[in-house]
Amino acid sequence: MSRTPQGQRASLDKQPHEVAAMFDGVAARYDLTNTVLSFGQDRAWRRSTRAALALRPGERVLDVGAGTGVSTEELAQSGAYAVGADLSLGMLYAGKRTRPAVPLLAGDALRLPFADASFDAVTISFALRNVNDTDAALRELARVTRPGGRLVVCEFSTPVNPAFRTVYLSYLMRSLPVVARTVSSNPDAYVYLAESIRAWPDQSALAARVAAAGWGRVAWRNLTGGVVALHRAVRD
Ligand SMILES: C[S@@+](CC[C@H](N)C(=O)[O-])C[C@H]1O[C@@H](n2cnc3c(N)ncnc32)[C@H](O)[C@@H]1O
DSSP states (O other): OEEETTEEEOOTTOOHHHHHHHHHHHGGGHHHHHHHHTTTHHHHHHHHHHHHHTOOTTOEEEEETOTTTHHHHHHHTTTSEEEEEESOHHHHHHHHHHOTTSOEEEOBTTBOSSOTTOEEEEEEESOGGGSSOHHHHHHHHHHTEEEEEEEEEEEEOOOSSHHHHHHHHHIIIIIHHHHHHHHOSOTTHHHHHHHHHHTSOOHHHHHHHHHHTTEEEEEEEEEGGGTEEEEEEEEO
């Protein structure tokens, strides 16, 4: 764990206690910081995630790494029963305060507190990148999903246009930490954000890992030119 006068950030080996402590530190202003740093795009990305899941009223959907429940709340708009799970009690408490109606519980993506085949759909938004064993998390998501159930992973990815990619990477490494200093309760966490995005597999590499974890019909769609990608799959 790195510490500075402003706060703390996880290292890229993503030990769960470090990740949880880092998110505890950003929880108070998480929703606002996200919207500022993404220029308001986060709302559109969440709507696209809900659409990709094609939820029907009465279905059960699990949102892993739900944080403050901002992604879970969006899913509930479909009429499905949406429940969120997260490792950071700070994020969960912030969510309980701001979204008391959203069901949120403590749970680790690597050991979800649910029986096999409990859900019609599972999703994970901007959280898979933070789990220290990506492949084990994808297998655990498959375990709690019924056969034929759906997965959508919403995660930062690799912009497809080379010129845009250069501008974006410069924003990520130089401007984003500066902007975060003015809005976030733990700006150092946003240095980790930039580093972890750069180290994350691109669209096709992530698709291969989803397929290897027990998911079929894997496909992806780029949002905002590939700043974010939605990976879809169906439980074999
Ligand atoms: C960037 S936030 C995303 C929150 C929300 N899904 C959203 O779309 O804004 C990432 C969340 O993943 C959680 N997280 C990281 N590792 C986790 C794990 N192993 N199990 C469950 N949650 C985890 C963190 O605590 C954090 O709340």
